[in-house]
Amino acid sequence: MIDSKIYGEHVTAWCPGCGNHDVLLALKDALARQDLEPHRFAVVSGIGQAAKIVHYVRGNGFNGLHGRALPPAQALKLVNPELKVVVESGDGCSYGEGGNHLLAAIRRNLDITLIVHNNQIYGLTKGQASPTTMTGHVTKNNPLGVFDQPFNPVAVAVAMRASFVARSFSGFKEHAAATIVAAMQHKGFSLVDMHSPCISFNKVNTFAWYKSRCKEVSHDPANWDEAMKTAMVFGEEIPIGVIYREQRPSKETLLPQCRDGAMYRRPVDMDKVAAHMLSYA
């Protein structure tokens, strides 16, 4: 195992006490446990407090636009299957703005890992409701409380038979790191719904709130029916751990043109271009 110091020490723009610090530590720990040198992986993100993590990990990074972490990450994996690709974003980015991309990414099943820092609130824009904010939660922009039903990412992912679905809590550091390792080791699309409290704008879903509710799952993650039942549980009890897992080939392994490694190294075969051109004669 390499020393996680290799990923650097950076001054962050996060509030002291923010759950993101723990996710960052867990990520570095997970990278170190896999002996991943900085040039062997890329972290891709969108916008939000969580998305800034790209700037706090020494490695390759692509900090794109709001909701758009998954599309470039998937393309990166397609054109260079040798790179480990980790996507980090928040609940607003992945479950709101980028919701359609999440559904498509689950269907594509490329071998990438999505870690969603889920704090059930918009932190960067200072306290508006997010897709996972619970019904009744009073926020700055919902003085009467949120009327909308919260999005259940885990249930949606299991329903779509995402090949790896897990939930963790940043406050349980070992659990968070181990879950990220399991997700990254899984061949195929992996989702880690990582609850990570926002201490400034979410006074409901706090460290203590998660800590008293998060309980390790006990069902067989290969059992879809059991996984579906577990995925529907969220509230007084929050099941954490690997909720669902199945093995199927990831998309980049199914595409013959992706089998020879990074595409940028391949020279243009002008004889083939010529043959293709002459097919129009």
Add this chain to the structure above:
Amino acid sequence: MREELHLILGGEAGQGLDTVAGLLGKAVVRSGRHLLTVQHVMSRVRGGHNNFRMRLASRPVQGPPDTFDLLAAMSRESVDLHRERLAEGAVILVDGGWDMAPEPGLIGVPFAELAARPVFRNVALMGVLGAMLGIEADILRELVADNFRAKGDQIVSSNLDVLAASMRWAADNTPSLPLPGEGDSVTRLAMDGNQALVLGALAAGVRFCGYYPMSPATSIAEGLAQVAVDMGVVVEQAEDEIAAANMALGASFGGARSIVPTSGGGFALMTEAVSLAGVMEMPVVFAVAQRPGPATGLATRTEQADLELVLRAGHGEFHRAILAPADVADCFHLTHKAFDLAEKSQGPVFILSDQYLASAVRSVEPFDLGSLPSVAEPDLSDADPDGYHRYDWSAPVSPRRIPGHGKSLVLADCHEHDEQGHIIEAADIRVRMQDKRLAKMDVLQAEVLPPVFTGEDESDLLLVGWGSSGEVLREVAGILQGRGVKAASLCFTQVWPLAPETFLQRLHAAECVVAVEGNSTAQFARLLRETTGFHIANSVLRYDGRALTAGYVLERLAPILEAL
């Protein structure tokens, strides 16, 4: 003997007219003649009225034809719709089963006899037309056999029987309408603009295409998809246009040359990624095939009205280049060049085409692949990886390295950033980084394609066009010169940036300058005025969804010519 022959094939979508037009066009090109086939299709899969207009000639042809020597009507509606466009003595082929009053030139083809089932009627029509044009039977047979080979021997042999019977019938019952001029044995290709664009991308080493289907750009992605495994290209149909464009940037980050084919409506959604390419300094090629707007407009028709959209797309200030091919060969060469420019300038480069150019098939010489210039490469040195900064500002264009290649770490960021790519808000760094990006204009300016001028230096009438309108202008100028008018044309195949020193003199030297564009507000003339101060007061504009033709332009030039 005629120098040209104009055919129009009309009927409903789903009748297989595109197959006839495609195969017949190929046969004409294999017979050593020149060809242009323009599609007019409705935005529906079956029914409606579609037509294919073919211009066959003994010399290279330019724009679409205005009148026709033969109408092949596969629906009765087609006869009425096109009657007034027929030249004197034109032949009208109709279904012999229709109850139609006899008239000169009208010939009833016994489709019911020639084609046992309606599905064979397109091949029957091809046989009749092939025989009338005097195309060698072997050429037709080979094309039919190739076209149906995948469906099995039985289908091939049935189609060949229909072809033979139809040719025999036509030999006895139709007038001869021989192909213009002598055929030559030079190998030419029959290809549309999008197919040439695909070839240009392949020759430039394209590795990734992100797209969401939209006419008339879809055939670019389809063309790439068909050769994706063989050529080593990933073609990903994204969940939406936003994903397609953002994917292309991710692929480009990974070192893959990337293209995003789309049309105006799809491109509107992609503009966030254009801006992202601007700040990330990411090479990417957008191929925007224009169709009429606003919004969904006329989905299967043509227009040149997205110049300003493409020119301004994306918030903030950053540079781009916009190439506007005038013909099929340009589609190939400018696409190849676009990839080079994107890498050299590390930013977005656009190919601004349109439905007419994208789908019109024409005869073209095979491209000289051996003489193509090389395409710029990223920096694959990995020298001093610890000292590597993605946005090193010692030069406007920083070395672009590829993640995973060597130990250099690459950080691409959407925020304003420092040399390493980290978020900053410092005023001085912001200014320096913005200045660095803007300085890349010199890279683009050094490679600007000058407009193509034809005609006399001091002309009475100078026609100015861009993209696909350019070649119609050349044709119109030629016709006017034949009539004794001192006419000239100036055709832009790059519309941004502009290099006024390459053309401003021409504008000043002409007695009268007329802008000819496929839009309703003369967008390019406005851009010329903004860039050079030169005001083009006269314009001929077309925005009914149809391509400019020489006849259309000449008619509207008449009052201007009279005033000269």
